[in-house]
Amino acid sequence: MFDFSFGELALLGIIVLLVVGPEKMPEMARTAGKWYGAMRRTMTGLRSEVEQQLLLDDLRKEADKLRDYANEEILPGDITASASLRETRANELASEASPPQESGPRQTELDIDVVPTAIHSDDLPGPEDRLH
Numbered sequence: 001m002f003d004f005s006f007g008e009l010a011l012l013g014i015i016v017l018l019v020v021g022p023e024k025m026p027e028m029a030r031t032a033g034k035w036y037g038a039m040r041r042t043m044t045g046l047r048s049e050v051e052q053q054l055l056l057d058d059l060r061k062e063a064d065k066l067r068d069y070a071n072e073e074i075l076p077g078d079i080t081a082s083a084s085l086r087e088t089r090a091n092e093l094a095s096e097a098s099p100p101q102e103s104g105p106r107q108t109e110l111d112i113d114v115v116p117t118a119i120h121s122d123d124l125p126g127p128e129d130r131l132h
């Protein structure tokens with residue numbers, strides 16, 4: 001917090017020793033330590049309180065954005081689009097529920113042309129051996 005070197009602290013200690021005296025110096029050091037601890041606790045509490053308030057402020061802004069988004073006016077085009085989406089989804093669900101009708105022979109195998117490029121059996125396949 002304060003940037004004091006050892007020499008400056010030693011000089012301060014000698015001056016306090018001369019002014020206060022050796023009898024009252026330990027009591028004064030204890031009092032100074034208590035004040036320093038109280039000041040640190042206060043600053044830590046203040047810092048955490050400010051951080052909490054900043055976080056709450058950010059959360060309030062986000063809540064306001066969400067509230068504004070929820071209260072936006074719905075345009076007639078949006079209603080038409082959502083109705084057509086609901087209709088499309090209902091048609092998809094209906095088609096999934098009904099069994100598919102077969103129209104001709106079933107194809108059980110896929111037609112894939114495989115061209116091996118490895119000459120020896122100990123060659124490992126590379127990227128050019130992949131099926132496309």
